[in-house]
Amino acid sequence: MWPWSHAAVGYLCYSLGTRLVGRYPTVGPTAAVLFGALLPDLVDKPLAWVFGLVPQGYAVAHSVLVAVPVGIGAVVLAHQRARRPLGITFAAGYWSHLLGDVVFGWLQANPHALGRVLWPTVTLPPYDRPVVARLGEYVSVFTGSQTTADAMTVILGASVVYITVGVWFVDGRPGLAPIRRTLERSYDESPEYDE
Template sequence: MWPWSHAAVGYLCYSLGTRFVGRRPTAGPTAAVLFGGLLPDLVDKPLSWVFELVPQGYAVVHSVLVAIPLGIGAFVVARQRDRRLLGIAFIVGYWSHLLGDVVFGWLRSSPHVFGRVLWPVVTLPPYDRPVIVRLSEYVSVFTGFQTTDDAMLVILGAAVVYVTIGVWFVDGRPGLAPIRRALERSYDEPSE
């Protein structure tokens, strides 16, 4: 999945969950769900692609063996600081990322569907192409579909993002007001 798809799926799960318990999404947990949803790629992709410390971009933070204790630890810390919803939102974003990678691997008929989330028990084989070639392949998906499956995955990913944007608007655009206030304050400050 692409990073924006992970963020979208995490937000949809968070939004539906808050509505299920009779609440509405708010700014802090929205930021936490987005951070949790992006965290595995923010850590593992550079570890693999830039620093070559792990053979694939599915490693340390993509592992359920790391995700479960890290998620529980984040919840415990958030609860101790009376910010329980931040911990829950982080877990929703983080764990939905791992579930999304498994589902995406299954949709693409990957031979390593569950191996993506079982590091170090399962270590995926190293990439067989240089980083620049892999990045160009990711970009080429948007410029020219090689297969019908490629087209369907792009359409599905775009649909999830567009639906999420719609849900975010219906939710009152949580997280936007603090950004707007910060920007307005910066414009109101006298310039020297």
């Protein structure tokens, strides 16, 4: 899955979870779930793509052997600081990322779908083509030059993102107000220039 799909799945899990307990999404937990959902790629993709320390972008942070204790640790730490929702949403976002990679790999009939989350017990083979080519293949789906199966996986991923944006609007766009206030404050404090 691409990062935007992970963020979308993490937010959908959070939004659904809050509704199940009779609440609505708020700013802090929204940020925590998004950070958790993106963390594995923020760690492992640079290790593979930039530094070449691992053969694929599924390594340390994608491993259940790391994700489970980190998630539990985040929940315990947040609970001790009276911020339990932040720990829970971070863990939910983090774990949804791993689950998403396995399910998406399975949908693509990838033989290494489960291996993506079993580092270091499973080390995946190196990528068969550069990352730039993979992104190009993703974009080429929109030009109609890919197979039906490839197009369906891209359409599925894009659909999740579009649905999530709709859910985020229904939820009241948590996270947007603080950004808007910060931008307005910086605009109000900036000197005016007359020509």
